[in-house]
Amino acid sequence: MASSLTSTTATATAAAAVARPAARRRLAVRASATSPRLAGRPLRVAVVGGGPAGGAAAETLAKGGVETILIERKLDNCKPCGGAIPLCMVDEFALPLDLIDRRVTKMKMISPSNVAVDIGRTLAPDEYIGMVRREVLDAYLRSRAAAAGADVLNGLFLKFDAPQEPNGPYRIHYNHYEGVKGEKGEKRTIEVDAVVGADGANSRVAKGMGAGDYEYAIAFQERVRISEDKMDYYRERAEMYVGDDVSPDFYGWVFPKCDHVAVGTGTVTHKADIKKFQAATRLRARDKIEGGKIIRVEAHPIPEHPRPKRVSDRVTLVGDAAGYVTKCSGEGIYFAAKSGRMCAEAIVEGSANGTRLIDESDLRKYLEKFDKMYWPTYKVLDVLQKVFYRSNAAREAFVEMCADEYVQKMTFDSYLYKRVVPGNPLDDIRLAINTIGSLVRASALRREMNKITL
Numbered sequence: 262m263a264s265s266l267t268s269t270t271a272t273a274t275a276a277a278a279v280a281r282p283a284a285r286r287r288l289a290v291r292a293s294a295t296s297p298r299l300a301g302r303p304l305r306v307a308v309v310g311g312g313p314a315g316g317a318a319a320e321t322l323a324k325g326g327v328e329t330i331l332i333e334r335k336l337d338n339c340k341p342c343g344g345a346i347p348l349c350m351v352d353e354f355a356l357p358l359d360l361i362d363r364r365v366t367k368m369k370m371i372s373p374s375n376v377a378v379d380i381g382r383t384l385a386p387d388e389y390i391g392m393v394r395r396e397v398l399d400a401y402l403r404s405r406a407a408a409a410g411a412d413v414l415n416g417l418f419l420k421f422d423a424p425q426e427p428n429g430p431y432r433i434h435y436n437h438y439e440g441v442k443g444e445k446g447e448k449r450t451i452e453v454d455a456v457v458g459a460d461g462a463n464s465r466v467a468k469g470m471g472a473g474d475y476e477y478a479i480a481f482q483e484r485v486r487i488s489e490d491k492m493d494y495y496r497e498r499a500e501m502y503v504g505d506d507v508s509p510d511f512y513g514w515v516f517p518k519c520d521h522v523a524v525g526t527g528t529v530t531h532k533a534d535i536k537k538f539q540a541a542t543r544l545r546a547r548d549k550i551e552g553g554k555i556i557r558v559e560a561h562p563i564p565e566h567p568r569p570k571r572v573s574d575r576v577t578l579v580g581d582a583a584g585y586v587t588k589c590s591g592e593g594i595y596f597a598a599k600s601g602r603m604c605a606e607a608i609v610e611g612s613a614n615g616t617r618l619i620d621e622s623d624l625r626k627y628l629e630k631f632d633k634m635y636w637p638t639y640k641v642l643d644v645l646q647k648v649f650y651r652s653n654a655a656r657e658a659f660v661e662m663c664a665d666e667y668v669q670k671m672t673f674d675s676y677l678y679k680r681v682v683p684g685n686p687l688d689d690i691r692l693a694i695n696t697i698g699s700l701v702r703a704s705a706l707r708r709e710m711n712k713i714t715l
Contacts (some may be wrong), residue, residue: 266418280561295631296611296618297428301453303615304532305329307433307453308411309418309466311336313594314393314580316402317354318601323409326616328482330451331406332435337396342480342561342594343516343523344398345499346391348677350595354602356391356592360401364389367497371545372660373653378661383670385446388677392516393501393594402598415439417446419458421469423574428618431456442516455575455608459601462562464582473569475584477562478511478591479532481539482525484518487553493521494549499712502658506541510650511544511591515549521556553589566643577624579604585635588643595679596635603627662704 298310304327308319311333319331345365350356366389368380400446407413415438422432431453436446458466462477495517507513513526526538543550567584571577579585580597589592604627611623649659662668 263618266469276473287433289308294384296620298617299377299615304432304455304612304618305453306330306455306457307421307431307451308457308459309433309470310459310461310582311599312461312465312580313401313402313461314582314597314601315457316399316601317598318457318459318578318579318605319406319411319413320402320409321605322608323406323411326614327605327607327609327612328615329411330433330453331403331411331413332416332418332433333403333413334415335436335518336403336415342395343514343591343592344393344395344518344527345516345592346393346398346594347679348388349679350598352392354598355401355653356398356401360397361391362394362636363392363495363497363517365392365497365517366390367498368639368664369500370660371500371502372657373506374656374657378658378660378664380672382670383666384673388457388673389679390499392518394518395594397442398594405673406703416449418460418465419448420465421576429453436620456577456607457601457604458576458578459580459584459597461581462507462564464578466576467578467582470573470576470584471572472571472573472580474577475568476529476565478527478529479535479566480527480563481524481538482523482559482560483543483555484521484557484559485524485550486521486556487550491549491551491553492522493519500546500549502542502545503650504541504545505653507545508538510646513538513545514547515542522550522553524550525559526681527563533714535560566639572621573625574621575619577604578625585631587639588646590642594639600627600631600666603631618676647667 296510306322306327306329308322308329308331309314311331315331319329322329344362351358351361365614366381368390370378370380389692403413414435417436417438419434419436421434424430433451433453433456435451437447437449438446441447456466458464458470460466464472471638491616495515499517500515502513504686508528510530511527512524516523524539524542526535526542528538530534532539547632562582564584564586568578571583579600581593583600585593585600586597607623607627608619611617611619611626649655
């Protein structure tokens with residue numbers, strides 16, 4: 262998340278220059294108008310996974326007249342996640358303010374040489390980045406889905422069987438745990454009309470539909486309880502560390518929670534060294550977390566790009582299962598919840614509020630809408646990661662850019678409200694010149710560092 266605060270700036274100024282992807286091959290799918298009406302029952306949909314994507318999808322489906330079954334194995338799941346959410350998510354998803362542990366208004370970015378830049382000077386008094394714990398947010402969204410009428414099952418999804426005839430049901434196989442003795446649970450089967458895979462980076466739904474593989478990062482995080490006086494420093498502050506020591510292609514973070522801080526890092530290219538990078542992150546932050554007690558250790562894969570296939574017949578993917586995590590920043594909570602809701606809205610509309618069977622064309626409307634809204638953001642952040650995370654010298658330039666007040670304003674406006682903010686042309690030119698200057702200085706610094714190394 263932290264990196265998105267700076268990298269989103271370039272989205273605002275560069276997204277217009279990013280060309281739309283080449284026209285995709287048109288797929289032959291049936292028009293939803295030909296789908297049959299359902300006699301005597303509503304459309305039945307299984308949502309696999311109870312994170313932000315699954316919770317948002319299940320709530321929207323249930324409210325839309327669709328019979329909804331949400332399957333989640335770990336109802337107390339604590340996913341290793343920075344836990345940052347943009348301000349717009351609080352309003353869009355009507356999140357109660359007591360879900361937010363901390364309201365971050367100060368972001369400190371720290372370069373490989375420990376040059377620190379404070380970000381947040383341009384925020385309005387009522388603007389902030391929300392910090393949440395995933396176990397709290399996820400449980401809340403699932404409870405709203407249940408209140409809307411979704412059936413929330415404590416179970417482990419195993420696989421699905423495709424329909425044996427046109428318009429036939431999908432058979433969902435899962436281990437049911439609620440009220441069942443033993444760790445293995447009780448094998449059960451249900452029949453549904455459609456499947457929404459919201460089951461994360463290791464999605465079994467994706468595997469079952471042949472969605473293809475993607476590159477992924479490993480995120481490693483420790484929750485550290487520190488003294489009250491040290492916690493006071495992080496009351497409204499989060500930190501981001503960049504450098505080869507904390508990650509060759511990502512960043513390290515210290516994010517505040519209710520009574521502790523989350524200290525973590527991630528990498529795509531050097532997964533076997535993740536614990537070494539975590540130790541380096543703790544070392545960089547040692548003065549501020551010294552004496553702290555590690556109360557939880559977490560690790561989890563994070564997708565690096567959307568899967569090759571995200572829909573097949575009446576099965577589709579949302580959230581991490583679809584690959585909706587931005588490069589450079591690793592942001593995924595908002596996009597997960599948003600994709601879950603957009604997918605559910607497409608199903609509700611295509612099924613005429615649960616009265617008609619949907620088909621692939623209905624699900625593709627969700628993909629088209631999501632891609633149109635967010636494809637430029639994903640593409641630009643991909644480019645930024647390749648430019649600014651390639652060396653320590655480039656990271657120094659990256660942090661230097663973040664000291665610019667115009668950069669900070671454009672960044673926060675874009676990040677907090679998830680929109681590409683038009684900039685002032687003269688300021689954009691100045692920003693471009695400063696960026697080039699920073700990169701030139703970074704290149705010179707890298708050459709000097711190479712001489713010292715040699």
